Amino acid sequence: MPSDIIRYFREEMLPHIWCPGCGNGIVLRDIAVALERLNLPRDKVVIVSGIGCSSRAATYLDFDTVHTTHGRALPFATGIKMAKPDLHVFVIMGDGDASAIGGNHLIHACRRNIDLTAIVFNNSIYGMTGGQYSPLTAMGKKATTAPYGMFEPSFDICRVAEASGATFVGRSTTYHNQLLIRLIVEGAENKGFSLIEAVTHCPTSYGRRNKLPAPSDMVRWQKENAVLINKIRDGAAQLKEGQFTIGVLHRHEATEFTEAYMEVVRRARKQ
Amino acid sequence: MRKPIEIRLMQGNEACAQAALDAGVRFFAGYPITPSTEIAEWMARELPALGGKFIQMEDEIASISAVIGASLTGAKAMTATSGPGFSLMQENIGYACMIEIPCLIVNVQRGGPSTGRPTAPAQGDVMQSRWGTHGDHPAIVITPWSVDETYYLTVKAVNLAERFRTPVILLLDEVIAHLREDVRKPDPRKLKLLERPRPSRDRNRFRPFGGALDEVPPIADIGMGYRCNYTGLVHDEAGHPSNSPEVTDQLIRRLVGKVEARREEIVHWEETFMEDAQVVVLAYGCSARSAMRAVKTARTQGLRAGMIRPTTLWPFPDKAVEKAAAMGLPVLVPEMNLGQIVLEVERLAAGRVPVKRLSRVDGQLFTPDEILAALKEGF
Numbered sequence: 079m080p081s082d083i084i085r086y087f088r089e090e091m092l093p094h095i096w097c098p099g100c101g102n103g104i105v106l107r108d109i110a111v112a113l114e115r116l117n118l119p120r121d122k123v124v125i126v127s128g129i130g131c132s133s134r135a136a137t138y139l140d141f142d143t144v145h146t147t148h149g150r151a152l153p154f155a156t157g158i159k160m161a162k163p164d165l166h167v168f169v170i171m172g173d174g175d176a177s178a179i180g181g182n183h184l185i186h187a188c189r190r191n192i193d194l195t196a197i198v199f200n201n202s203i204y205g206m207t208g209g210q211y212s213p214l215t216a217m218g219k220k221a222t223t224a225p226y227g228m229f230e231p232s233f234d235i236c237r238v239a240e241a242s243g244a245t246f247v248g249r250s251t252t253y254h255n256q257l258l259i260r261l262i263v264e265g266a267e268n269k270g271f272s273l274i275e276a277v278t279h280c281p282t283s284y285g286r287r288n289k290l291p292a293p294s295d296m297v298r299w300q301k302e303n304a305v306l307i308n309k310i311r312d313g314a315a316q317l318k319e320g321q322f323t324i325g326v327l328h329r330h331e332a333t334e335f336t337e338a339y340m341e342v343v344r345r346a347r348k349q
Numbered sequence: 350m351r352k353p354i355e356i357r358l359m360q361g362n363e364a365c366a367q368a369a370l371d372a373g374v375r376f377f378a379g380y381p382i383t384p385s386t387e388i389a390e391w392m393a394r395e396l397p398a399l400g401g402k403f404i405q406m407e408d409e410i411a412s413i414s415a416v417i418g419a420s421l422t423g424a425k426a427m428t429a430t431s432g433p434g435f436s437l438m439q440e441n442i443g444y445a446c447m448i449e450i451p452c453l454i455v456n457v458q459r460g461g462p463s464t465g466r467p468t469a470p471a472q473g474d475v476m477q478s479r480w481g482t483h484g485d486h487p488a489i490v491i492t493p494w495s496v497d498e499t500y501y502l503t504v505k506a507v508n509l510a511e512r513f514r515t516p517v518i519l520l521l522d523e524v525i526a527h528l529r530e531d532v533r534k535p536d537p538r539k540l541k542l543l544e545r546p547r548p549s550r551d552r553n554r555f556r557p558f559g560g561a562l563d564e565v566p567p568i569a570d571i572g573m574g575y576r577c578n579y580t581g582l583v584h585d586e587a588g589h590p591s592n593s594p595e596v597t598d599q600l601i602r603r604l605v606g607k608v609e610a611r612r613e614e615i616v617h618w619e620e621t622f623m624e625d626a627q628v629v630v631l632a633y634g635c636s637a638r639s640a641m642r643a644v645k646t647a648r649t650q651g652l653r654a655g656m657i658r659p660t661t662l663w664p665f666p667d668k669a670v671e672k673a674a675a676m677g678l679p680v681l682v683p684e685m686n687l688g689q690i691v692l693e694v695e696r697l698a699a700g701r702v703p704v705k706r707l708s709r710v711d712g713q714l715f716t717p718d719e720i721l722a723a724l725k726e727g728f
Contacts, residue, residue: 088578091589121574126418137578137590142571144421145580145590146414147444153411157418157426158571160402161376165422165572186407339402346397 083110088140095134097205099293101252101278105199106135108255108276109168112262116166123166126155128180130172131206131280132199149179152187155194163193163336166266173200174212177233181213184235184273188242191270192335197262198235198273201280209283216320220287236275240328245270247328251277251300254324264326270334277304277322353533361496361526362429365455365519366391368503369427371537374453375401376426378415380408380434383467384523385457388429409434413441413454420450421579423545423570425507427453431523432461432474435481442516443482446604448579449558449568451510451545453503457521460712469712470523472634472685478518479663485601487608489513489615490663492520494637496530502660508543509615513608514565520662522635522685524714548575559586562603563610608664618659618666622648626655628724629678631670631694633659635714636683642717647724654724662690670697679728683707683720703728 087110096102113123123141127133129148136143146154155169176184176198187194203221204210211221211228214235218227239247246268250258258276265272279285279296290296307325309315317323359367366388369377377392379385389405396403402419406412412428419426430438435456445452458474460466474481478490491506493499503519510517546567548555557577560566566586569575578588583600585591608615622644623629632640637658647654655678657669670693673680679702682691691706698704707723709715 088589121572121576124571137580140576142576143578144418144571145578145582147440147581150410150414150441153406153414154418154421156404156406156411157376157378157415157420158422159418160404160415161419161422161424161426162572182407183411186411339397343397343400346394349398 081111081114083107083114086110086113086140087138091138094138096131097282099281100131101201101280101293101296102132102135102199104252104255105132105197105258105276105278106138108258109135109197109262110139112259112266115259115263116266118166122164123168124158125168125170126151126158127170128172128175130175130204131201132172133170133175135170149175150183151175152180152183152194152196156187156190156192159192159194160336160339167194168266169194169196171196171198173198173202173214173235174204177213177235177238184238185242188239188244188271188273190335191243191245191332193269193271195262195265195272196274198275199278200235200275201278201284203280203284205280205283209287236273236327239273243271243332244273244328245330245332246272246326248326249275249277249322249324251304251324252279253297253300254304257324261326268329270332352535354536355534357532357534358529359496359532360387360529361499361521362387362457363391364496364500364532365429365503365521365526366395368500369453369507370395370399371540372425372504372507373542374425374427374507375399376416376419376424377402377428378404378406378412378419378426379428379430380406380412382431382434384459384526385429385431385455388455409437410441413438416452417441417445417450420452421571425451425511427455427507429455429457431457431459431467432465433463435474435477439481443484443486444581445516446482446486447581449514449604450516451514452516453506453510453519454516455519455521457523457526459523466712468523470635470685470714471710471712472522472636472689473710474520475662475684475686475689478520485605487513487515487605488663489515489517489608490520491517491660492634492662493525493660494634494658496525496528497532498660499525500532500534504540508541511543511545512565512614513611514545514568515608520634524635552576556586558584558588558600560603562599562606564603565607612664616661616664616666618657618661618669620669621656621658622653623655623657625653626678627653628681629655629657629673630681630683630720630724631657631659631690632683633662633690636685639715639717640683640720643720643724646717646721652724665693667697670694674698674701677702679703679705681705681707681720681723683715683723685709685715
């Protein structure tokens with residue numbers, strides 16, 4: 079069935095601001111396809127984003143969209159979801175946005191298990207400001223603020239989310255975009271906090287400095303280094319140095335936050 | 350004048366919290382901080398049974414974010430904090446100004462800077478409440494001098510936020526917040542409550558950021574079907590980001606203009622003994638209580654002192670000072686800071702009359718005697 083996702087876009091806002099070869103458009107398309115598959119009531123979908131290249135994605139989508147401040151998308155989304163639990167809230171963040179300035183909010187959104195679907199565009203760099211390292215930049219990689227190579231250890235944001243209490247955690251790449259769509263759909267269907275890391279490529283600010291100047295080089299790198307988690311679990315593959323897992327990395331059952339709050343309401347009304 | 354149906358002994362923070370509930374606030378997000386915490390505690394207890402939402406966030410930045418998020422869905426929303434938390438909230442107060450989202454921020458002032466004196470009173474956040482967030486922006490800041498007035502000004506603050514689609518700051522003094530006094534509580538059902546302007550137009554013609562320089566455009570709740578874009582970037586009338594100089598100029602002038610053009614609806618001050626005054630004290634919040642006693646005592650001693658007590662700090666009640674200056678009255682400004690509101694008074698007096706400042710920054714209230722002494726000492 080041909081996809082009709084253009085109806086989800088604010089066409090008057092296009093073309094987008096992203097550089098030629100940027101992977102963000104792929105992730106945005108995958109979000110739109112996932113929204114089409116989910117077929118949620120149009121006016122009950124809210125897209126909240128932070129600040130950075132990725133967060134500009136919200137503005138292109140024709141829903142209620144809130145382009146907030148740097149790192150704060152999750153607490154804004156928490157207020158929205160808590161005030162109106164019938165809304166389907168998607169949160170778009172970048173790697174610096176979600177893991178550095180917004181890291182504490184991420185931990186607590188996971189801990190609360192509030193029903194938000196967070197999609198982290200991980201391009202390993204601060205793209206909008208011209209290529210500074212983020213907590214997800216791998217050791218040794220170059221950035222304008224790491225001209226001699228990244229010297230800080232990096233986060234695995236999926237493990238952070240899992241350890242903090244997220245009930246659905248998945249990762250995919252712009253190369254594995256069919257998987258990415260499925261993860262977004264499953265994340266949205268999960269009644270609780272879902273984090274989907276979308277490994278995307280930034281040839282302009284990251285690739286050029288890290289021997290992957292062409293977008294195709296970066297996508298090929300994703301293809302060669304992303305390993306399906308099921309293959310690892312089945313023993314069909316082993317993770318080599320520098321490789322990472324993709325797929326549904328974690329899920330568990332837990333009470334969702336706005337439902338837990340309804341129990342508070344019941345107790346308060348009894349007294 | 351409203352008719353009280355009940356006289357209740359309440360703490361300032363409690364009166365603020367209850368007034369907010371009576372004014373229709375149904376969402377509170379906050380983070381514990383002295384001396385404002387009782388507001389959060391009251392809300393945590395009362396909101397759930399009212400069908401409202403209470404959440405203790407991970408910090409003050411998250412708190413103001415959640416408040417703005419909730420307000421985007423149409424809920425009347427608030428937070429309460431004190432100096433250090435108020436500092437953390439500044440960026441998103443600017444965001445609320447920019448996307449024109451109503452909310453109430455209570456800042457119970459304590460001694461600063463930094464951690465300062467958490468349980469001591471101070472009035473050091475007057476300028477921060479005006480200029481704390483970056484860029485030109487509107488500010489509505491209100492300050493009460495009693496627990497009873499805290500109730501009524503909280504209701505007013507919630508109404509003004511809705512009326513003007515902008516954050517409103519209630520500046521409380523630590524001693525008012527923790528004081529217990531009678532509140533002449535009205536019938537909440539008879540309070541005049543305002544709602545933000547909401548759209549009646551069809552989606553294609555809806556301009557949530559449009560209108561003339563003095564206009565407060567309507568706003569749709571998230572989920573109403575208008576599918577709006579909210580962004581802290583400069584945006585056009587529809588909410589789309591823009592780099593156009595004309596769009597930028599229009600937006601910033603309208604944000605400030607919508608409040609400035611309707612000063613009369615916002616600005617309030619009280620005048621006492623001004624008819625025959627020889628000299629005037631301009632004071633607000635807890636300092637005004639000591640000042641009022643000083644003014645009354647001065648009169649028994651033959652010095653005809655008058656008093657101007659703003660309850661609106663921003664926009665500043667220019668006319669009150671204009672009038673005093675036109676009458677040739679010297680103005681004494683006692684404040685629990687090293688001189689903040691006095692700068693406005695000096696600006697407006699413009700050298701026509703002497704303006705004298707009296708400061709305390711030791712965490713102690715002014716005594717009526719020291720204000721009296723300053724009055725007698727002359728200008």
